[in-house]
Amino acid sequence: MDATYARPTVTELRLSAFKSHRGAVFPLAPLTLFTGASGSGKTSALQVYEALARLGAGDELGEVFEDPGSCVPEWACADAQGRRGFRIGCTVDGPAGPVHLDLAVQAEPELRVVGERLTADGQLLLSTALRDPARRTVQAAWHTAGAVPVTRAPLPDDRMGTALLPLRVAGKTDGQLKVLAAAEQVVVALRSVFACDxxxxxxxxxxxxxxxxxxxxxxxxxxxxxxxxxxCANRHRQLVAAARAGCAGPVAGLAAEELTDGRVRAVLGRGSGSGTPVERLGEGELRYLALALVLLTGPGVLAVDPAGEVPPAMQSLTVLADGFDRSLDPRQARELAALAAGICGQGHIRVVGTASDARWAGELAGVSVVDLSA
Known part of the structure; x- marks a missing residue:
C-alpha cells in the first residue's frame, strides 16, 4: 500500500481459511461496511478483526475462541493425526511501513498456535512453528542481524507471539529494532478497538x-x-444534532436526568419543557443514538484498552459495529453513515461494520462497501 500512515492502522484483513472464507483479502478504508446475503460471511470478518485485537492485547487463545471448531472451514480435511484448523491475518500500516501478520491456529484436537509469520519489506521478521506436539510451546525465530542473524527461543502455543516480542527482544541491533518497531506497530493498531453491539x-x-x-x-x-x-459541550451539541436527524418528532436536547433513587435515565428534550424518556423510543432510534454516541465521544469514554505507553495522538480507534443498520430505516442508516464518514475523515476513528442492505450507501462519499454476495 502506498499511503503513509502516521498512526498504526489495520488496512487489510485476511481470512485465508476461516468458516466460509477461503483466500479472502479485504482492504479496509476509514469506513468499511460488509454487506451481503445471510450466510455470506459478513460477521466472520468482524469476528476475525476482534479476535486479532484480543490476541494483540495478550489474551489466550481459549479466551478468544471459545468454540474453535466453528471457525474451521467445512471443506478443511483432517490430517492423519486428526488435526484441523484455520488461518487468519492482517496488514498494519504505520511509521514502520506495511507489516503483515499471519496466524495459523489448530482447532482440533487441541487449540493451539501452530504457525505465525510477521513480515515487512519482504523480510521475515518472526516465524513460529510447532515442532513437538507433546510440548505446549512453538519454536520461534526472529530477525537479529547481529553476530547471530536469527534468535531462536520457545514461545507459548496459546498466545500470539507478536504480542510477546516487546518483552523478549532486546533492541540492541538494527535487526532487533526493526522487529520491535514492526511488532509494536501491530500491537498498537490491534489493541485500539471497541466492539459495539x-x-x-x-x-x-x-x-x-x-x-x-x-x-x-x-x-x-x-x-x-x-x-x-x-x-464536552461541543460534542454534546453534535450529538443533539445527530438525534434531531435520526429520531422522530422535534428534538431540542438530549440529557440524562437523575431520579429520586439516585439512578439516571436518558431523555429527549422536545421543547417547552417537555421530554421523552428513551425507554419509550423504538429499537432503531435507540441503536441510532447509541452508535452516534460512540462516534462522537471517542476512546475517552469507551471501554477500550489502548496501548497506555503510546501517546493518544499516535493511536486511532476502530469501532466494530456488527449490524450497523440493524433496526434502522434507510433514512436513519444514511444519517448515521454520513456522521461516521465525517468523523472517520478526521483520522482519529475508523469504523468496520456489517449491513444487511447497503444500497443507501452508494450516494455517500467516504463509505467503502464490500459486497460478499457479488
Missing part, C-alpha cells in the same frame, strides 16, 4: 450515575450521557 432492551433501564465507560452493549448509555453533557 447496542442492546435496546437493556438501554431502556435507568442506571446508576457515575463516570463509567460506555460498555459494549451501551446499556449504560444514560450514565455516560450524564458525564459527557457536562464534560
Amino acid at each position: 447496542p442492546q435496546p432492551h437493556r438501554m431502556r433501564r435507568p442506571v446508576p450515575a457515575g463516570a463509567g465507560l460506555l460498555r459494549r452493549g451501551c446499556d449504560n448509555l444514560a450514565s455516560v450521557l450524564y458525564r459527557t453533557q457536562s464534560e
Whole structure:
C-alpha cells in the first residue's frame, strides 16, 4: 500500500481459511461496511478483526475462541493425526511501513498456535512453528542481524507471539529494532478497538450515575450521557444534532436526568419543557443514538484498552459495529453513515461494520462497501 500512515492502522484483513472464507483479502478504508446475503460471511470478518485485537492485547487463545471448531472451514480435511484448523491475518500500516501478520491456529484436537509469520519489506521478521506436539510451546525465530542473524527461543502455543516480542527482544541491533518497531506497530493498531453491539432492551433501564465507560452493549448509555453533557459541550451539541436527524418528532436536547433513587435515565428534550424518556423510543432510534454516541465521544469514554505507553495522538480507534443498520430505516442508516464518514475523515476513528442492505450507501462519499454476495 502506498499511503503513509502516521498512526498504526489495520488496512487489510485476511481470512485465508476461516468458516466460509477461503483466500479472502479485504482492504479496509476509514469506513468499511460488509454487506451481503445471510450466510455470506459478513460477521466472520468482524469476528476475525476482534479476535486479532484480543490476541494483540495478550489474551489466550481459549479466551478468544471459545468454540474453535466453528471457525474451521467445512471443506478443511483432517490430517492423519486428526488435526484441523484455520488461518487468519492482517496488514498494519504505520511509521514502520506495511507489516503483515499471519496466524495459523489448530482447532482440533487441541487449540493451539501452530504457525505465525510477521513480515515487512519482504523480510521475515518472526516465524513460529510447532515442532513437538507433546510440548505446549512453538519454536520461534526472529530477525537479529547481529553476530547471530536469527534468535531462536520457545514461545507459548496459546498466545500470539507478536504480542510477546516487546518483552523478549532486546533492541540492541538494527535487526532487533526493526522487529520491535514492526511488532509494536501491530500491537498498537490491534489493541485500539471497541466492539459495539447496542442492546435496546437493556438501554431502556435507568442506571446508576457515575463516570463509567460506555460498555459494549451501551446499556449504560444514560450514565455516560450524564458525564459527557457536562464534560464536552461541543460534542454534546453534535450529538443533539445527530438525534434531531435520526429520531422522530422535534428534538431540542438530549440529557440524562437523575431520579429520586439516585439512578439516571436518558431523555429527549422536545421543547417547552417537555421530554421523552428513551425507554419509550423504538429499537432503531435507540441503536441510532447509541452508535452516534460512540462516534462522537471517542476512546475517552469507551471501554477500550489502548496501548497506555503510546501517546493518544499516535493511536486511532476502530469501532466494530456488527449490524450497523440493524433496526434502522434507510433514512436513519444514511444519517448515521454520513456522521461516521465525517468523523472517520478526521483520522482519529475508523469504523468496520456489517449491513444487511447497503444500497443507501452508494450516494455517500467516504463509505467503502464490500459486497460478499457479488
